[in-house]
Amino acid sequence: xxxxxxxxxxxxxxxxxxxxxxxxxxxxxxxxxxxxxxxxxxxxxxxxxxxxxxxxxxxxxxxxxxxxxxxxxxxxxxxxxxxxxxxxxxxxxxxxxxxxxxxxxxxxxxxxxxxxxxxxxxxxxxxxxxxxxxxxxxxxxxxxxxxxxxxxxxxxxxxxxxxxxxxxxxxxxxxxxxxxxxxxxxxxxxxxxxxxxxxxxxxxxxxxxxxxxxxxxxxxxxxxxxxxxxxxxxxxxxxxxxxxxxxxxxxxxxxxxxxxxxxxxxxxxxxxxxxxxxxxxxxxxxxxxxxxxxxxxxxxxxxxxxxxxxxxxxxxxxxxxxxxxxxxxxxxxxxxxxxxxxxxxxxxxxxxxxxxxxxxxxxxxxxxxxxxxxxxxxxxxxxxxxxx
Ligand SMILES: Cc1cc2nc3c(=O)[nH]c(=O)nc-3n(C[C@H](O)[C@H](O)[C@H](O)COP(=O)(O)O)c2cc1C
Ligand SMILES: C=C(O[C@@H]1CC(C(=O)O)=C[C@@H](OP(=O)(O)O)[C@H]1O)C(=O)O
Numbered sequence: 001x002x003x004x005x006x007x008x009x010x011x012x013x014x015x016x017x018x019x020x021x022x023x024x025x026x027x028x029x030x031x032x033x034x035x036x037x038x039x040x041x042x043x044x045x046x047x048x049x050x051x052x053x054x055x056x057x058x059x060x061x062x063x064x065x066x067x068x069x070x071x072x073x074x075x076x077x078x079x080x081x082x083x084x085x086x087x088x089x090x091x092x093x094x095x096x097x098x099x100x101x102x103x104x105x106x107x108x109x110x111x112x113x114x115x116x117x118x119x120x121x122x123x124x125x126x127x128x129x130x131x132x133x134x135x136x137x138x139x140x141x142x143x144x145x146x147x148x149x150x151x152x153x154x155x156x157x158x159x160x161x162x163x164x165x166x167x168x169x170x171x172x173x174x175x176x177x178x179x180x181x182x183x184x185x186x187x188x189x190x191x192x193x194x195x196x197x198x199x200x201x202x203x204x205x206x207x208x209x210x211x212x213x214x215x216x217x218x219x220x221x222x223x224x225x226x227x228x229x230x231x232x233x234x235x236x237x238x239x240x241x242x243x244x245x246x247x248x249x250x251x252x253x254x255x256x257x258x259x260x261x262x263x264x265x266x267x268x269x270x271x272x273x274x275x276x277x278x279x280x281x282x283x284x285x286x287x288x289x290x291x292x293x294x295x296x297x298x299x300x301x302x303x304x305x306x307x308x309x310x311x312x313x314x315x316x317x318x319x320x321x322x323x324x325x326x327x328x329x330x331x332x333x334x335x336x337x338x339x340x341x342x343x344x345x346x347x348x349x350x351x352x353x354x355x356x357x358x359x360x361x362x363x364x365x366x367x368x369x370x371x372x373x374x375x376x377x378x379x380x381x382x383x384x385x386x387x388x
Contacts (some may be wrong), residue, residue: 001360003142007076009132010084016074016138018145020363021061023069025149025371032056032074035144035352036137042344043188044204044214047337051080056141069369074141078134087125103128104326107333109314116325124325133251133342136349143352146359152371153378155224155358159351160184161191162307163217164200164343165207169193177223177303190344208340211318215252215310216343220354225293226382227284227301229361238297239361246353247308250346255309259292274300283386301385306354310346313339 001020007013036054054076061072085091087101103124106113115127147157158181162169170193175183184190189204191197200216207214230239244256264272274286286302293304319332339345366377 001363003356005135005138005142007078007135007138008088008129009078009134010080010129011078011088012081012090013078014076014135014138014141016076016141017071018061018074018142019071020368021067021069021072021145021149022363022368022371022374023067025067025152026065027058027062027067027072027145027148028065029056029058031148032058032141032144035140035147035348036076038185039137039140039345039348039352042190042342042347043201044208044339044341044343045345046339048080049339051083053079054137067371072145074138074145076137076141088129101125105324105331105333106322107315108320108322109311113325122325131251133349136251136346139250139356140349140352143355146355147352149359149371150224150355150362153224153362153375155222155362157220157222157351157355157358158184159190159218159220159347159349159354161187161189161200161216161343161347162219164189164191164341165203165214165216165312167196167199167203168217169196177221180221184347188344190347204341207312208317211316212340213313213316213338214341214343215312216341217307217309218343218347218350219305219307220347220351222293222304222354222358225299225301225304225358226378227385228298229358229365230294230298232296232298239299239357240294240297242361243304243306243354243357246357247306247350250308250310250349250353252310252313252342252346253308253350254311257292257307258294259305260290261292261307264290274302284388304354304358308346308350310343313342 003016003018006015033055040049040054057075059073059075061068061070106124111131112124112127116124121127156177169191172192180192183192187197189197189200204214231237240258247253247256272290274288274290277287278284286300289302293300293302315335315338322333324331366374368374
């Protein structure tokens with residue numbers, strides 16, 4: 001299964017095309033809209049999110065609420081486009097106007113300067129329109145389809161916030177999947193720890209008041225994955241590396257950890273590796289889950305626990321120093337609007353990006369032209385590995 005996204009942040013729309021889905025899988029716009037709505041929310045977002053009302057239109061690959069097996073095509077309109085028609089080149093503009101609107105001042109922390117150098121753009125709007133995290137709307141749409149597929153197979157995924165600006169949520173390993181989902185949904189910063197949540201909001205307010213921005217850490221949990229999904233036989237088939245690659249591709253994400261992650265460097269092996277046990281009811285299982293559900297590029301059957309770190313938003317109300325590419329003169333970057341913190345929104349993005357990689361690995365491993373055959377094959381595999 002693969003997908004492509006297209007579209008600019010202030011253009012008419014974003015488009016997502018998914019190819020390789022099974023036929024006869026139930027899929028409704030509501031399944032995707034719920035995810036899009038969650039991505040738009042979260043404490044700390046800027047004014048753009050008050051303009052957009054993200055709703056998906058399914059324009060191909062689905063009839064009467066079921067996939068056909070042909071590519072699924074999804075459209076997400078940008079409501080803000082009406083204010084940007086002129087700038088986006090939709091309406092004719094005279095030359096003088098065009099020069100005035102050209103962006104020649106790169107913003108530190110964005111793709112502006114490197115993208116302009118690479119593609120030879122003197123107007124950096126040609127870079128920022130596509131490098132904007134508006135594109136994560138299209139990725140969440142693809143991930144929502146993956147999540148729907150996985151949920152129908154008994155595999156569930158949730159993302160929540162572990163840290164904002166150094167305020168760390170208490171680890172609560174005893175919480176079930178449902179509790180994690182309900183708590184994160186109820187929290188304005190999508191954290192499981194209400195006390196830390198209050199402090200996170202104050203951190204965001206403080207950063208905003210200072211014209212600054214703030215980052216954090218997101219955790220995603222996947223439950224219901226059987227052991228042995230992914231592969232050790234070749235580097236590009238290792239599922240943990242594919243998940244890590246997906247997370248790193250999200251705008252502003254700078255690192256990934258599985259389970260105890262970097263903490264493994266500080267412990268002896270006896271305090272890291274997860275001992276193996278077996279019982280009749282669940283088959284093989286681990287007494288601990290320090291490695292976050294992966295060994296040898298394959299799932300262990302324990303929940304997958306993956307963290308991603310998001311840097312602070314680069315566009316700052318307190319200006320940063322840069323250089324105008326036309327005059328080579330220094331200037332101080334100024335802005336009209338930006339998020340002060342998008343970590344709660346990014347938790348939803350990461351959840352969907354991980355869902356995509358997991359769904360793709362499941363489809364790779366089992367016959368999947370038809371949804372019912374996929375389900376049958378996975379159920380049979382689950383039974384077989386208990387007795388292995
Ligand atoms: C959900 C989300 C919202 C974002 N909102 C903003 C924003 O409002 N302003 C901004 O400067 N960067 C924002 N970013 C981050 C930039 O898109 C990102 O830092 C930039 O494209 C450069 O990419 P890099 O940080 O991965 O190198 C956001 C990121 C995400 C995931
Ligand atoms: C539009 C979204 O996020 C945008 C991501 C973004 C950036 O630079 O990445 C900058 C802001 O856009 P604008 O410049 O239009 O205010 C955010 O609002 C979205 O998440 O849907």
